[in-house]
Amino acid sequence: MSIPAQKAEPLSLEDEIRALLAEGRISDAKRLVDGAGDLLPAGSRLREIFYPTITKLDMRDVDRTGEYRWLKENGRNFRGKWVAVAGENLVLATDSLKELLARLKEIDTPVQPLIHHIG
């Protein structure tokens, strides 16, 4: 008596999309998401991957000309560092982002500094 061959269970739609993502087949995964209709709920994490929610924010930055000038003129002296720059002034340079964020909490600056890692 022969043993009947087991039929592989078909992948669910979500598993199929996950498998495509894992293989790096992004366009194929997105096509499945777009064609899924109600089979993939609106709040599905798989749908959200491709469709970011976008909110308008009535906020503008201050003039950063000074910070850009500082980075262009002085950046190469701070290779490997995280720096915080406000206007044309260096506020802080640290070896790690964690340290920079912790120490910035204790420093008052006239404008919110720009932080940047210099490679």
Added chain:
Amino acid sequence: MLKLNGQDFTTGSAKFLDEGEDLRESTPKVFVRVEFPELASWSRTFAQLDTGAAWSVLRRDVAEALGVIDGAGELVRMRTAAGTLQGRLERVPLTLIADEGISLTLQATFFVSRQWRGGTFLGYTGLLDKLRIALDSPANQFYFGEES
């Protein structure tokens, strides 16, 4: 703001920096100003604009600070200049900061991997493919907006 066929094409603009995060590589790139609202206190920084990147990518230390380095997002592989990396897709709020007009906050999708040794990139899928963007490179101006 920029108009196309008489309609608003973009709603915000900001000056970009064209000197890189890695000064050893002396080729100019486009670094736009962003903010990570969930990052403690000061978080206005730069991200490299890269339409050739399949996904946006977070610097490892930024991902750690945001608490998404070992998250539960979808597992993916991504080909990079440093080889194929395994990581997860995580949703992270990100604000494109405007000098003029309106800033935009996105719940954007980022590739996060402990193996990644590079910077933060704004890539195509799940971020740039949902935006209208334009560059005025001689003036270092980055224009952005959402589809109306």
